[in-house]
Structures are given as structure tokens and as C-alpha cells.
Amino acid sequence: MKKRSFVVIGIVVGIIALILGILYIIKIINYHKTYEYKFLKLDYTKEDVKKLDTLSTETKDYILTLEKNKDIISLIDEKYFIEKHFKEYLDYYKESDYDLTDVVAIVNVGANKEFYTDTKKSDISKGELILTNKFYTLDNTYNSDQMINVSNQYSYGENQMVTEQTYNAFLNMFNKAKEEGLTLIINSSFRSFEEQEEIYNDYKSSRGEEYADSIAARPGHSEHQTGMAIDIQTYGSRADTFEEFDEFKWLQENAYKYGFILRYPKDKEYLTGYDYESWHYRYVGVDAATYIHENNITFDEYYAYFVEKD
Ligand SMILES: [Zn+2]
Structure with missing residues (x-):
């Protein structure tokens, strides 16, 4: 009787041990399938794994095909990192002399490609955040329907036009500058597709495409x-000479408060x-404007990171 119960207990214990053993093996097998295990095996640290884990499975799978590369972790840490550009960042980093921060900015705005290649339509639903640059183009029919005339009290020449929002913001800015004894004059404003076409083609026919591109935007x-x-x-x-005037210095410090930015800053030609x-x-x-001013980025970068969605 006693002997039999020992046998039963033995069998039960044996079965439990077997089950636990099997569960343990399954757990190990499953762990080996995890990204954590695979990344640790590639020699990434636990800290790295946490960062890698924020990426999509597609990107993680791609990283697993590469050797360990600490640039990948630095890349994820970049302030304006956008995951969909991951592979493009790495490729461009390899082929260019730019540092990672520049690479992220360049790829985000598409400037790793030649200007005027791979162009897309400007998204005109974005209101004051519509982006028009050497990759984003407006139709020849595009004219904002809320364009109004600028009084020649504020401008050189007749027929200057801007959007109503732009005008109101400019007037606020003008008045504030005036209080400080400064005068801001609008020298050029709205230009239609046709007018731009004429300007560009004049340069192009007289001095060639390269020169025309260096000095004027292509139509659209x-x-x-x-x-x-x-x-x-x-x-x-x-x-x-504008840069030497107090009006320029004032704009540098104050334009953003009225919603304006210096659109083509010094040393950012590679982006704009x-x-x-x-x-x-x-x-x-x-x-x-405030964000762009405080973070010293271009509108192109701002647009890529905050406005453009996939
Ligand atoms: Zn201009």
C-alpha cells in the first residue's frame, strides 16, 4: 500500500518535472525568437534594445540584416528622426560627408536628391503652412482666393498683393517697427505662375538654365x-545691403512674433x-514661426517633421 503511493507520487512528480522542463524549453525557444534576444546577440546593449524596440517590425527586421552599428542608435536619438526614412538616412550617411544631424535634415526635406527632381504637388489644404520649394510645386492655376491689395503706403509700386492673413500680420509688424522708428516696405509679394515663368525664362534664355536656377525659382x-x-x-x-540696416536686425529678433520667418537663411542652402x-x-x-525661430531650423524641415504626414 505504502509502496504504491510512493510510486504514484514519484510518477506525478516526474510528470510535473517533465512539464516544467518542456515549458522551460518552450520559453527559451520563444525568447530566442524575440527581437531583444536577436539584438543582444548582435551585441547591442539593453539600453539600445529599448530604443530599437520603438521601431516597426519592418525596420527592426532590416536592422537585423546589418552588422551592429552604433550610428543606428545615434540616428534614432536624432531630434527630427522620421522612421520611414531609416534606410535612406543610412545610405545617405554612407555616401556623404555630412554628420547625422545634417543627414536627417537633408533626407527629411528630400534634398539628398537633386533639386527639381522627384517633385510633388504642394498640399494646398495646409493654409499658412503650404510648402512650395524645389520639390513641391503649385499648379499654374493656383491663386489663393483670399488675395488682397497692399496699400502703397506699405509698398514700392502698385499692384502688390498678399493673402489677407499675411497682410494683417504684416500690418501689425509694420506698426510695431514704426513705433521704434523703423520702416518696413514690401518690395515684392504675390507673383502669378505666368509672371514667374516670364522671369525665369528671361534668365534662362539670356544666361542659361544653371544661372536661371541659381537666381530664380522655376514657375510653380x-x-x-x-x-x-x-x-x-x-x-x-x-x-x-538690407542686412546692414536696423530694419533687418529688428526683423531677426521680432518677425516670428508676427508669424514671419526669414525663409532662406545663411548656410542652409543645402536644405532650401x-x-x-x-x-x-x-x-x-x-x-x-516661433518654433522655427527658437530651434533654428528651416520651414522645409519644420514641414517635413510637423506637417507632412507620411
Ligand atoms: Zn522673395
């Missing part, structure tokens, strides 16, 4: 067609495709 690619871009001057200034223009301002609204 000019921000002036949005009615939200203004070229600002003051009494006695010219494009090449335009040489520095101290006179060209773009209305983007106070929120975007």
Missing part, C-alpha cells in the same frame, strides 16, 4: 505664388536650395 516653385511671401526693404536699402536672402520673409503663422 516660387513661394511668391502662395501670396504669403514678401520681400522687405527699407528706405535706401537694396537686396545686397536657395542662396541666403536677407529680404525674403514668409508668413507661416505665429506657432510655426
